[in-house]
Amino acid sequence: MPDALERLKTRLAEQHSLDELISLLAWDQRTIMPPAGGRQRAGHMALLQRLSHELFTDPEVGRLLDDLAPLEGSLDPDSDDAALLRVTRRDYEKAVRVPAELRAEMTRAASEAAPVWVKAKATSDFELFLPLLERNVELRRRYIACFEPQDEPYDILLDDFEPEMKAAEVTRIFDEVKTELVPLIAEQAGREIDDSFLTGHFPLDRQVALDWEVVDMFGHRPGAWRIDPTEHPFASGAGIDDIRITTHYHEDSLKSLFSTMHEYGHGLYQHQLPDRIAHLPVGTAASLGMHESQSRLWENLVGRSLPFWHFFYPRLQEVFPEQLRGVELERFYAAINRVQPSLIRIEADEVTYGMHVILRFELEQDIVNGRVELRDLPARWAEKMHDYLGVEVPDDANGVLQDMHWSIGLIGYFSTYLLGTVMSVQIWEKAAGDIGDLEQQVERGEFAALREWLGDHVHTHARKFAPQETLRRATGATIDAKPYIAYLKKKYGAPVPA
Amino acid sequence: MPDALERLKTRLAEQHSLDELISLLAWDQRTIMPPAGGRQRAGHMALLQRLSHELFTDPEVGRLLDDLAPLEGSLDPDSDDAALLRVTRRDYEKAVRVPAELRAEMTRAASEAAPVWVKAKATSDFELFLPLLERNVELRRRYIACFEPQDEPYDILLDDFEPEMKAAEVTRIFDEVKTELVPLIAEQAGREIDDSFLTGHFPLDRQVALDWEVVDMFGHRPGAWRIDPTEHPFASGAGIDDIRITTHYHEDSLKSLFSTMHEYGHGLYQHQLPDRIAHLPVGTAASLGMHESQSRLWENLVGRSLPFWHFFYPRLQEVFPEQLRGVELERFYAAINRVQPSLIRIEADEVTYGMHVILRFELEQDIVNGRVELRDLPARWAEKMHDYLGVEVPDDANGVLQDMHWSIGLIGYFSTYLLGTVMSVQIWEKAAGDIGDLEQQVERGEFAALREWLGDHVHTHARKFAPQETLRRATGATIDAKPYIAYLKKKYGAPVPA
Numbered sequence: 001m002p003d004a005l006e007r008l009k010t011r012l013a014e015q016h017s018l019d020e021l022i023s024l025l026a027w028d029q030r031t032i033m034p035p036a037g038g039r040q041r042a043g044h045m046a047l048l049q050r051l052s053h054e055l056f057t058d059p060e061v062g063r064l065l066d067d068l069a070p071l072e073g074s075l076d077p078d079s080d081d082a083a084l085l086r087v088t089r090r091d092y093e094k095a096v097r098v099p100a101e102l103r104a105e106m107t108r109a110a111s112e113a114a115p116v117w118v119k120a121k122a123t124s125d126f127e128l129f130l131p132l133l134e135r136n137v138e139l140r141r142r143y144i145a146c147f148e149p150q151d152e153p154y155d156i157l158l159d160d161f162e163p164e165m166k167a168a169e170v171t172r173i174f175d176e177v178k179t180e181l182v183p184l185i186a187e188q189a190g191r192e193i194d195d196s197f198l199t200g201h202f203p204l205d206r207q208v209a210l211d212w213e214v215v216d217m218f219g220h221r222p223g224a225w226r227i228d229p230t231e232h233p234f235a236s237g238a239g240i241d242d243i244r245i246t247t248h249y250h251e252d253s254l255k256s257l258f259s260t261m262h263e264y265g266h267g268l269y270q271h272q273l274p275d276r277i278a279h280l281p282v283g284t285a286a287s288l289g290m291h292e293s294q295s296r297l298w299e300n301l302v303g304r305s306l307p308f309w310h311f312f313y314p315r316l317q318e319v320f321p322e323q324l325r326g327v328e329l330e331r332f333y334a335a336i337n338r339v340q341p342s343l344i345r346i347e348a349d350e351v352t353y354g355m356h357v358i359l360r361f362e363l364e365q366d367i368v369n370g371r372v373e374l375r376d377l378p379a380r381w382a383e384k385m386h387d388y389l390g391v392e393v394p395d396d397a398n399g400v401l402q403d404m405h406w407s408i409g410l411i412g413y414f415s416t417y418l419l420g421t422v423m424s425v426q427i428w429e430k431a432a433g434d435i436g437d438l439e440q441q442v443e444r445g446e447f448a449a450l451r452e453w454l455g456d457h458v459h460t461h462a463r464k465f466a467p468q469e470t471l472r473r474a475t476g477a478t479i480d481a482k483p484y485i486a487y488l489k490k491k492y493g494a495p496v497p498a
Numbered sequence: 499m500p501d502a503l504e505r506l507k508t509r510l511a512e513q514h515s516l517d518e519l520i521s522l523l524a525w526d527q528r529t530i531m532p533p534a535g536g537r538q539r540a541g542h543m544a545l546l547q548r549l550s551h552e553l554f555t556d557p558e559v560g561r562l563l564d565d566l567a568p569l570e571g572s573l574d575p576d577s578d579d580a581a582l583l584r585v586t587r588r589d590y591e592k593a594v595r596v597p598a599e600l601r602a603e604m605t606r607a608a609s610e611a612a613p614v615w616v617k618a619k620a621t622s623d624f625e626l627f628l629p630l631l632e633r634n635v636e637l638r639r640r641y642i643a644c645f646e647p648q649d650e651p652y653d654i655l656l657d658d659f660e661p662e663m664k665a666a667e668v669t670r671i672f673d674e675v676k677t678e679l680v681p682l683i684a685e686q687a688g689r690e691i692d693d694s695f696l697t698g699h700f701p702l703d704r705q706v707a708l709d710w711e712v713v714d715m716f717g718h719r720p721g722a723w724r725i726d727p728t729e730h731p732f733a734s735g736a737g738i739d740d741i742r743i744t745t746h747y748h749e750d751s752l753k754s755l756f757s758t759m760h761e762y763g764h765g766l767y768q769h770q771l772p773d774r775i776a777h778l779p780v781g782t783a784a785s786l787g788m789h790e791s792q793s794r795l796w797e798n799l800v801g802r803s804l805p806f807w808h809f810f811y812p813r814l815q816e817v818f819p820e821q822l823r824g825v826e827l828e829r830f831y832a833a834i835n836r837v838q839p840s841l842i843r844i845e846a847d848e849v850t851y852g853m854h855v856i857l858r859f860e861l862e863q864d865i866v867n868g869r870v871e872l873r874d875l876p877a878r879w880a881e882k883m884h885d886y887l888g889v890e891v892p893d894d895a896n897g898v899l900q901d902m903h904w905s906i907g908l909i910g911y912f913s914t915y916l917l918g919t920v921m922s923v924q925i926w927e928k929a930a931g932d933i934g935d936l937e938q939q940v941e942r943g944e945f946a947a948l949r950e951w952l953g954d955h956v957h958t959h960a961r962k963f964a965p966q967e968t969l970r971r972a973t974g975a976t977i978d979a980k981p982y983i984a985y986l987k988k989k990y991g992a993p994v995p996a
Contacts, residue, residue, distance in 0.1 A: 014545055017541060017542050018545070020542065021519070021542055021546075024523075024526070025519075025522075026520070032530070032724065033740060034721055034722045034723055034724055034739065034740050034741070034742075035721040035722075036719060036720070036721040036722035036739035036740065037722065037735075037736060037737060037739050039737075039739060040518075040737030040739065040740060040777075041736070043777075044518065044736065045517050046521055046752030047515050047516070048519075082931075103685075211812070218963075221534060222534070223532055223533040223534040224532045224533075224534035224535065225532055226532055228531065237535075237536060238538060238539070238542065239535060239537070239538030239539075239542075240532065241532065241534035241535050241537060241538065242531060242532050242535030242538060242539070243532070244532075246773050249794070263714075279538075291935055360618060375967060407846065467809075492867075
């Protein structure tokens with residue numbers, strides 16, 4: 001029996017190594033690869049993906065799981081081994097339901113669509129994009145049909161990104177958020193806040209040094225991180241001591257600084273996964289939503305907070321005196337938290353961001369449930385943008401074509417951004433309660449206690465439990481929109497500082 | 499039959515992809531990986547190595563080769579498919595002779611030895627190194643025993659690096675070189691050449707830009723190359739359009755410039771491998787020696803030639819005016835070609851370099867044939883350094899411990915450095931004959947004809963033929979020391995310019 005467990009672990013460790021290498025190859029491609037190398041890279045990545053999939057869906061895994069069922073029943077459910085068996089069984093049962101042919105077709109559709117999406121977006125040409133979307137939606141329907149019916153078909157897609165979460169639960173949370181956000185946004189949109197000093201000249205070399213300064217100040221083990229420029233920032237790596245975050249430097253703004261704090265949160269999660277199981281699939285992050293809770297926590301709860309800037313603003317002024325000399329802390333704080341309904345999700349502020357996600361989640365449900373003709377999506381998009389944010393969509397590049405997700409078949413993904421944001425406030429408040437003087441620590445530039453609390457209460461569980469169980473263990477509750485809404489109301493409902 | 503061939507090609511392409519990824523991971527580790535990532539990297543690389551080996555040694559490959567024997571006999575021996583079957587059969591028959599257990603032991607010994615060698619070299623401690631060497635030599639003996647006896651056991655080791663080359667042939671060539679080099683070195687060593695201006699201050703940013711300028715001037719397809727700093731320079735990549743050369747910048751010298759020209763030669767070989775077979779093992783370089791012929795050609799025949807510096811010296815003076823203002827071309831040319839017997843192979847000049855290799859080749863033969871006690875190696879090393887180069891070895895760090903090769907089991911490798919150098923002159927002379935005005939082109943900074951000639955006459959053959967057959971097809975002759983000796987005598991036997 002222990003022998004069967006060791007055999008299973010060996011195989012899973014190999015599969016996980018291949019998955020880590022796929023991430024590393026993707027990082028390489030998006031940061032430093034000579035562009036002409038792309039032609040060969042696609043084949044390299046497809047090979048590793050196939051090998052990983054073959055390792056995992058081999059009938060031997062099923063036999064080992066059968067052999068290990070008695071052992072699993074006898075183990076403490078909280079133990080690493082019980083979690084490994086539980087998670088592996090769940091993954092395996094899902095994986096073997098999808099025929100290799102369908103999986104290959106989905107992969108092919110995604111890789112063929114990516115460059116077309118780039119072109120469609122560049123030329124704002126929804127007609128060019130529509131056939132890809134039709135193909136992807138059709139493939140997702142076939143994918144859904146591989147599984148036992150759930151409460152609704154969308155649940156099957158969502159489960160891949162946020163295990164055990166249900167569309168009905170997401171709807172309930174998002175409706176609660178929407179009810180509060182729409183009036184809050186309308187109220188904020190009328191305020192006059194000067195943020196002109198956030199646009200100007202921020203020399204790149206100083207931005208690079210500053211990003212490193214912040215990442216080092218937030219904290220990590222030495223010699224284990226990289227920061228590299230890329231087009232669309234992301235966090236990646238090849239193990240808990242090889243963390244690679246990325247950013248996009250804009251000479252005319254400080255966007256990179258906030259994006260780096262966001263990616264730091266993702267990176268720290270990877271960095272603090274428990275060493276004893278980090279080489280196994282069960283040792284990875286709990287979900288996309290839980291990942292986003294970590295990035296949003298560092299970006300917003302720390303990085304856009306007044307205590308943080310009490311500490312760090314003098315340093316920022318020192319680095320960019322030409323831009324910030326004479327700008328008081330209160331004006332700076334108001335500017336970096338300015339609420340401004342806009343067209344583009346990834347540029348949205350903390351308050352309007354949620355509505356961008358809700359819009360996408362609602363449209364995805366309409367797509368999957370066949371309640372919308374795909375060719376009507378641009379019009380639906382524009383209607384919702386008008387209703388939720390009060391903005392008019394000038395063209396599809398600034399509307400339905402702005403995100404890559406749907407073009408590569410990622411339907412059911414968007415909601416995790418807002419689920420994570422909601423959870424980030426619950427986690428922050430529990431951490432603050434446990435630590436006691438968290439705000440004062442942040443005001444002194446001390447982050448060790450927060451980092452360790454997150455390690456001990458969130459990261460330590462890796463993927464041993466479903467995300468909501470992880471959240472319950474960390475905070476005592478499952479997902480709840482109220483703390484998030486209260487946080488936004490307190491921060492943004494109050495009079496503008498100064 | 500064609501089906502069997504396609505099945506074989508698919509498998510070989512996968513194996514080759516894994517090998518390319520291993521190279522990429524090694525490049526990453528030696529250039530940009532966060533140092534703490536090394537702990538996980540070893541496992542990742544070992545996994546890909548094992549998967550590559552399993553793909554290739556699977557009995558299915560043997561069955562396919564058997565099935566394809568009739569086809570192979572019917573094909574034009576010069577065709578890609580015939581070469582693929584010939585090379586695969588040769589590789590397969592060698593690979594399956596070595597038990598998995600011995601191969602694993604060799605890999606483990608190499609990876610365990612690497613850090614010990616670093617320490618032994620740093621502390622000049624041969625006693626620390628000796629057990630590793632003993633283990634490696636013992637493993638090589640077991641490796642040799644897996645094969646049919648050859649003229650001498652060393653041939654079996656050499657064949658892995660320089661296919662079909664024999665130790666007796668190497669000895670014949672090296673003896674011929676040695677007879678001429680020893681007096682030439684003694685004659686040169688007395689000359690007074692001022693190269694003081696080659697030491698000083700060469701700002702790093704200008705060196706980086708200059709290396710790129712030279713690589714772009716020598717020529718390559720756009721968007722397909724990188725140059726990165728590393729400790730010990732090498733060339734790597736992940737396909738013909740993802741070429742990654744490396745260099746070590748020294749603020750006080752121009753070493754990086756010459757090392758970059760050297761690595762350009764390696765990179766160009768990879769870059770100009772024929773696209774139609776570059777995804778297969780038969781589409782890689784012919785041998786280490788042939789690779790070195792390309793790097794030495796660009797470093798020495800181009801990069802240390804008077805025509806090149808006629809063209810490029812004004813530019814170099816413009817980049818480093820503080821160092822080179824007032825230094826005439828003739829003095830610069832004499833300085834970069836100064837012959838100076840010294841202790842360290844990788845810092846040796848063009849004339850003394852060969853003796854460093856010959857010394858190692860002779861000692862390796864003594865080791866393999868049991869003619870030397872391993873613990874006596876330091877003394878033997880010192881004797882030969884005295885006899886061949888007239889220098890005294892002060893300690894083992896500057897002697898037998900200087901190279902990593904033996905510590906990781908690379909016995910039989912060194913000779914390829916000099917074989918390549920010898921071949922580089924044969925190739926250069928044939929190219930010059932065919933092109934007609936090659937020196938004049940170099941003097942005008944034109945390298946396209948040379949690049950294309952190398953592509954059409956050397957690189958195009960990839961690994962389809964044994965290295966000597968490749969050389970014969972390129973130049974009309976197999977390896978011959980005379981052109982090399984004549985070149986050195988002409989360049990160095992003449993009076994010092996100016």
